Amino acid sequence: MPGAARLTQASVSNTTRIEQRNPLWSPDGAFVAYSEVVSKKNISQSSNIMRMPSSGGTATALTADGKSFANHWQP
Numbered sequence: 001m002p003g004a005a006r007l008t009q010a011s012v013s014n015t016t017r018i019e020q021r022n023p024l025w026s027p028d029g030a031f032v033a034y035s036e037v038v039s040k041k042n043i044s045q046s047s048n049i050m051r052m053p054s055s056g057g058t059a060t061a062l063t064a065d066g067k068s069f070a071n072h073w074q075p
Contacts, residue, residue, distance in 0.1 A: 007032060007056055016040050020050070024071050030054055033062070033071045 008020040016038065023034045032054055037047045046066030052059040062068075 005056060007052055007054075008034065008059070022069075022071060024073065025054070026073055033073070035069050035071060036061075037069075 011018040019037045019039075021035045021037055023032050025032055030053065031051050033049055033051045035047050036050045036059075037045060039045045047069045048064060048066060049062040049068045049071045050059040051062050
């Protein structure tokens, strides 16, 4: 796809796996929101909603409860 670029990257170590799931573009196309899921030794799992500029850069956590799996944009 022309102009496409990777914005996020999954991470795996011996003890932790980090995945980004369920991407959703903002209505104006300026941001992408997604669930970032952190699994530790497949025993515990937490998920928070992240937001990143569509041009790339640093992601911002929109939730910190570790229980947020779904995302949607509101006016």
